Amino acid sequence: MMAIQRAISVTALTRYIKKMVEGDRHLRNIWLRGEISNFKKHSRGHMYMTIKDAGSRISAVMFAQDNRQLTFVPEEGMKVLARGEVSLYEPYGQYQFYIKEMQPDGIGHLYLQFEALKKKLQQEGLFNPELKKPIPKMPKEIGIITSPTGAAIRDLFTTIKRRMPQARITLFPVLVQGEYAASSIARAIRLANELKIVDVLIVGRGGGSIEELWAFNEEIVAREIFASKLPVISAVGHETDFTIADFVADLRAATPTAAGELVVPNIIDIENRLKDRTEQLILAMKRRLTREKEQLDVLRNSYAFKQPQLIVRRKEQDLDRMIDRLEEKTRALVRERRQNFNHYQKLLSKHHPENLLTQSVKDLRQMSERLRRAMRVFHDRKKSALAPLITGLNALSPLNVMERGYALPFKDGKLLKTVHHLTPGDDIQVRLKDGTVDCQVRGIEEATENG
Amino acid sequence: MAEDHQNQVGEIAEPTFEEAMAELEQIVRRLEESDVPLEEAIDLFQKGVALSKQCHMKLQKVEDQIDRILSEDGTLKPLRFDKEDDE
Numbered sequence: 001m002m003a004i005q006r007a008i009s010v011t012a013l014t015r016y017i018k019k020m021v022e023g024d025r026h027l028r029n030i031w032l033r034g035e036i037s038n039f040k041k042h043s044r045g046h047m048y049m050t051i052k053d054a055g056s057r058i059s060a061v062m063f064a065q066d067n068r069q070l071t072f073v074p075e076e077g078m079k080v081l082a083r084g085e086v087s088l089y090e091p092y093g094q095y096q097f098y099i100k101e102m103q104p105d106g107i108g109h110l111y112l113q114f115e116a117l118k119k120k121l122q123q124e125g126l127f128n129p130e131l132k133k134p135i136p137k138m139p140k141e142i143g144i145i146t147s148p149t150g151a152a153i154r155d156l157f158t159t160i161k162r163r164m165p166q167a168r169i170t171l172f173p174v175l176v177q178g179e180y181a182a183s184s185i186a187r188a189i190r191l192a193n194e195l196k197i198v199d200v201l202i203v204g205r206g207g208g209s210i211e212e213l214w215a216f217n218e219e220i221v222a223r224e225i226f227a228s229k230l231p232v233i234s235a236v237g238h239e240t241d242f243t244i245a246d247f248v249a250d251l252r253a254a255t256p257t258a259a260g261e262l263v264v265p266n267i268i269d270i271e272n273r274l275k276d277r278t279e280q281l282i283l284a285m286k287r288r289l290t291r292e293k294e295q296l297d298v299l300r301n302s303y304a305f306k307q308p309q310l311i312v313r314r315k316e317q318d319l320d321r322m323i324d325r326l327e328e329k330t331r332a333l334v335r336e337r338r339q340n341f342n343h344y345q346k347l348l349s350k351h352h353p354e355n356l357l358t359q360s361v362k363d364l365r366q367m368s369e370r371l372r373r374a375m376r377v378f379h380d381r382k383k384s385a386l387a388p389l390i391t392g393l394n395a396l397s398p399l400n401v402m403e404r405g406y407a408l409p410f411k412d413g414k415l416l417k418t419v420h421h422l423t424p425g426d427d428i429q430v431r432l433k434d435g436t437v438d439c440q441v442r443g444i445e446e447a448t449e450n451g
Numbered sequence: 452m453a454e455d456h457q458n459q460v461g462e463i464a465e466p467t468f469e470e471a472m473a474e475l476e477q478i479v480r481r482l483e484e485s486d487v488p489l490e491e492a493i494d495l496f497q498k499g500v501a502l503s504k505q506c507h508m509k510l511q512k513v514e515d516q517i518d519r520i521l522s523e524d525g526t527l528k529p530l531r532f533d534k535e536d537d538e
Contacts, residue, residue, distance in 0.1 A: 154532060166516070170521065191521070
């Protein structure tokens with residue numbers, strides 16, 4: 001038979017099947033869900049297991065270079081999600097699942113939820129660093145939202161009280177895991193904001209599995225933290241656990257203990273700081289005073305202040321010298337003046353006014369004598385010239401004419417020289433040698449030319 | 452107890468410890484500058500000493516503050532961790 005003659009080897013068949021499987025792109029990259037059994041980790045680091053579910057099973061291998069990335073330790077019976085490809089292991093003729101990455105099942109679902117919510121809230125701006133409220137530096141009233149029975153409250157209590165005994169803690173007890181945890185936490189945040197009895201809020205819990213921490217990845221908690229007027233410090237689980245609450249909170253503390261250290265300063269540090277400042281204050285003032293004093297000393301020690309006696313002494317000397325000079329000058333001046341005085345006195349005595357007076361009196365007497373003599377001569381001469389004149393004057397007097405019978409006519413006190421001034425009836429006076437006659441004109445007869 | 456807090460909030464006039472500390476630091480800085488007139492420096496120093504005292508008092512003042520827990524009926528009750536304190 002042709003068929004029998006054409007029989008192929010097992011190896012060839014296996015290779016053929018392998019080629020077919022590897023050629024199918026649907027088998028190249030698949031997510032497989034199942035439960036781990038027959039788990040074995042080889043000394044060289046590779047992991048071997050069977051992944052099964054209720055109906056079937058498949059051999060699986062995860063090589064060392066891939067399983068180093070695992071964030072959990074695979075265990076017998078663990079439900080997992082594994083990504084990888086299907087191939088054939090020729091020596092056994094066995095098809096196998098080659099795992100590239102693996103995570104516990106259920107968490108994969110949560111993980112996607114976490115990423116989706118984180119992305120959504122980030123886009124909404126709930127993580128915006130500019131919206132973070134400052135944490136008070138020395139809060140007196142600290143609100144803690146956590147389980148009253150967990151490790152977190154003890155750690156927080158101890159840490160806060162050790163650092164700052166003055167701080168008062170108010171605990172808002174909540175459920176931190178389980179179905180009602182998120183709503184319980186959200187309600188407590190709201191309540192704390194309404195009561196306004198604390199300065200700052202710490203929201204958190206101790207370490208646990210991702211499911212146990214899940215409440216802090218819930219949207220209602222995130223939104224309540226964002227809406228809080230009080231600054232919120234998140235303190236969830238361990239250092240490696242990041243929750244949505246951590247992103248929204250104003251400050252993330254890695255652990256509850258870390259939150260206790262962040263929320264209050266160490267009182268000893270504060271006291272030391274105050275002591276330092278006070279010392280600095282005193283030192284600064286001392287330094288200042290020292291400097292001022294030094295400056296004052298410099299001024300005091302300056303020539304003028306330190307050696308005032310020297311200056312006075314020198315000035316005294318100057319003064320003495322000047323007085324000497326002044327006296328000398330004065331004496332010289334007096335001497336000179338005296339000489340001048342003597343000279344002028346001599347000159348003056350030569351011109352004494354008494355001499356002048358004596359001379360003047362003599363001159364005056366002579367002058368008076370001469371004047372008298374001249375006057376006498378002048379008088380005599382004038383007297384002798386006057387006698388003939390008086391004789392002549394007597395001859396011309398109208399009285400003398402009237403002696404000889406002439407009369408003088410007057411009208412209104414005026415001497416009449418012509419008849420033209422008269423009209424008949426005028427009153428006239430005629431003066432004679434020995435009296436006056438009142439007359440009236442009776443008629444006027446004008447004399448002829450040769451009359 | 453909420454009233455206590457409101458009273459504290461009401462006392463705006465009194466500076467907080469941090470404010471007083473900040474002012475004290477500023478005074479120290481100013482004093483360390485040489486260009487402050489001496490009279491002003493003395494005033495600053497006196498104010499600094501007062502602030503220092505004030506801060507010290509605040510630190511010393513351990514008020515009778517009992518830690519509290521909000522109980523289910525909405526009232527605040529004293530909170531104690533006696534066992535831990537004794538350890």
